[in-house]
Amino acid sequence: MIQIKSAEEIALMARAGAIVAETLEELKKLAVAGISTSELERAAEGIIIKKGGRPAFKGYRGYPASICVSINEQVVHGIPSGRKLKDGDLLSIDLGVFYEGFYGDAAITVAVGRVSEIARRLMKAAEESLYLGIERAVEGNRVSDISNAVQKHVEAAGFSVVRSFVGHGIGRMLHEEPQVPNFGTPGKGARLLRGMALAIEPMVNAGGWQVDVLEDGWTAVTSDGSLSAHFEHTVLITGGSPEILTKVV
Ligand code: MF3
Numbered sequence: 001m002i003q004i005k006s007a008e009e010i011a012l013m014a015r016a017g018a019i020v021a022e023t024l025e026e027l028k029k030l031a032v033a034g035i036s037t038s039e040l041e042r043a044a045e046g047i048i049i050k051k052g053g054r055p056a057f058k059g060y061r062g063y064p065a066s067i068c069v070s071i072n073e074q075v076v077h078g079i080p081s082g083r084k085l086k087d088g089d090l091l092s093i094d095l096g097v098f099y100e101g102f103y104g105d106a107a108i109t110v111a112v113g114r115v116s117e118i119a120r121r122l123m124k125a126a127e128e129s130l131y132l133g134i135e136r137a138v139e140g141n142r143v144s145d146i147s148n149a150v151q152k153h154v155e156a157a158g159f160s161v162v163r164s165f166v167g168h169g170i171g172r173m174l175h176e177e178p179q180v181p182n183f184g185t186p187g188k189g190a191r192l193l194r195g196m197a198l199a200i201e202p203m204v205n206a207g208g209w210q211v212d213v214l215e216d217g218w219t220a221v222t223s224d225g226s227l228s229a230h231f232e233h234t235v236l237i238t239g240g241s242p243e244i245l246t247k248v249v
């Protein structure tokens with residue numbers, strides 16, 4: 001069952017989403033060479049709580065932190081640690097907030113100092129693919145219309161989309177139906193209706209799509225060691241244009 005959100009529920013999700021977006025904005029400014037990822041974690045937790053939210057990831061299936069920090073060949077679910085950011089690192093930050101019964105979820109990838117040409121192209125293709133996917137998140141389309149738009153753009157740029165992690169419905173739970181893969185042929189899956197909320201989240205590898213999970217049980221890395229980027233928004237299906245809920249208001 002895909003949940004349809006009422007106007008009141010949407011207002012709460014928009015507040016959750018705003019806290020996510022505002023926190024990511026702050027973290028983006030802090031992501032400079034020399035800062036450790038656990039310092040980013042502490043900052044994130046402080047900002048979320050000050051804004052009246054609760055970190056959504058902490059304790060989720062045993063995840064130990066409020067944010068995921070995935071550097072270079074790390075794809076998603078990197079755990080904050082004493083590791084310090086270095087000039088040239090490609091850093092993905094994924095963040096979820098729980099507010100008044102509802103979740104918001106978003107991710108950005110940022111360049112630490114000066115990054116390589118390939119890193120810049122990868123970030124650009126990944127972010128563009130998110131927005132092309134969002135454009136397809138309209139009433140009457142099917143889930144895989146989003147998936148296909150993401151995949152086509154990423155592959156046209158010469159990169160690949162991760163298969164083993166997908167986007168998801170979101171609302172009273174962090175992960176709801178439907179799954180939103182970043183690959184597939186159009187016209188498949190559930191039909192989109194106004195009031196549905198989706199977390200669309202392309203994970204894009206510079207090399208092959210295969211990933212491995214490290215011994216810590218969380219950190220996903222590219223199998224070939226290539227760079228990876230991740231962008232995510234929580235998006236509402238409306239009667240008109242899709243509404244991005246994880247935006248600064
Ligand atoms: N954006 C990711 C997701 O929705 C983050 C989950 S991290 C976890 O799946 F720690 F909460 F699992």
Ligand code: CO
Nearest residue numbers: 105199201232
């Ligand atoms: Co998500």
